[in-house]
Amino acid sequence: MGMIDSLLGRFGYQRQTVASQADTTDRTLPGETASNTTGTSEAGRRGTPESQVKTIYRQLTVDYELRAIINDIRMMDKQDGRVKRIHNRIARDVTRGGIVMLNATPGSQLQAQWAAYVRRLELNNPQKLKSDARGLLMEGNLPIQWVLDGAANVVAAVRMPTETIRPNVALNGRFIDPRQAYTQMDLQGGTELASFPLWQLTMARLDPDNHDDMAALAACRT
Secondary structure: OHHHHHHHHHHOOOOOOOOOOOOHHHHHHOOOOOOOOOOOOOOOOOOOOOHHHHHHHHHHOHHHHHHHHHHHHHHHHHHHHHHHHHHHHHHHHHHHOOOOOOOOOOOOHHHHHHHHHHHHHHHOOOHHHHHHHHHHHHHHHEEEEEEEEOOOEEEEEEOOOOOHEEEEOOOOOOEEEEOEEEEOOOOOOOOEEEEEOOEEEEEEOOOOOOOOOOOOOOOOOO
16 A cells, blocks of 8 residues: 555545556655565665765764754855845746646636645745745755645645754665654754654755665755
């Protein structure tokens, strides 16, 4: 059972299966296959030796090096007007016009559902979109937590601080357990605050060293 089916089951729903669909690969999320799964032929380790060492240290303590880099970029954004203008211009350009669904029939039920989705997640709010884009530029990553209500409707897309998010990845570069793919750390006490399954937190990475290495968080860009 994939993560999507497991999520629907929590709310008492079951996805309909298509008779002609023999392959179930589309029922899993990217990166969902756990490290101990023997259903594929993948072998070896995805990450570089340096990435593997970072993965080991992340399991022992908070990644203070990543926090220091992000704080430097944030300080540059506050103190250097040139950096702030670059961040603002890029964020404004990439979010201009908002998020639009193409090929939707006006007045259709699909269009109505999309409009309600946009309102709930504030995708029509320029400030929300610009804030997320600026966060991606300054932190190098964009962790989005998907918040669901009791009816399994997505009601919010909350941006989380990158430096507090730890990917729970094995040395081979794959998630140890997709049900606990990410953990938020308390940087003051070094304790774990919350764990997120893969469906609940999406990590967008800006030019990571290796996209296939789930532990490879992107470096900040200026």
